[in-house]
Amino acid sequence: QQQVKQSPQSLIVQKGGIPIINCAYENTAFDYFPWYQQFPGKGPALLIAIRPDVSEKKEGRFTISFNKSAKQFSLHIMDSQPGDSATYFCAANSGGSNYKLTFGKGTLLTVNP
């Protein structure tokens, strides 16, 4: 059973556009929601993360919007650049004493110049 559902699978935008990637979860025990960025041949790297006590977090051009009641969260990339082309993964921590992440299946973002 997939615990974090991510969409879309792939996304193409023009430079300057605002791609939005969505994730949904069912487990209400999830209490930490990071987004990871992965370039080809590299490991994923933490981009931005949010806790459920806030509805939005912004770091530079990246914003997470969080809707606790709907159990959804999304990543927005403002003024997207070709260098943002990568695979993006949402994730959630399942809570409890063990800190481990459950990942979505990823979104391949292409930003055309």
Place this chain on the structure above:
Amino acid sequence: GAGVSQSPSNKVTEKGKDVELRCDPISGHTALYWYRQSLGQGLEFLIYFQGNSAPDKSGLPSDRFSAERTGGSVSTLTIQRTQQEDSAVYLCASSLRGSIGNTIYFGEGSWLTVV
């Protein structure tokens, strides 16, 4: 080193052979994780080590998979009697502590191909 180091970066093995994948976490990090990344399947949790606590092995897909962490630092993931479905990128990661708010840093992975 500055980051999580994994070796080998690429490994081609014959079906039925055993393989060992090595991970050197960031110095001082007490938590270490192994994930598997298959094409189009995201990252699948395998195992988690935290300090001297018993490891969380709940993600290991079968008893052919095992991992150990020696001296609280280096970890080895062993796959016995490899099968073609084991082909994937095996990612190691570490964090300073095994608790929320601690960034999990990933290595570049070991790409395993079973032929």
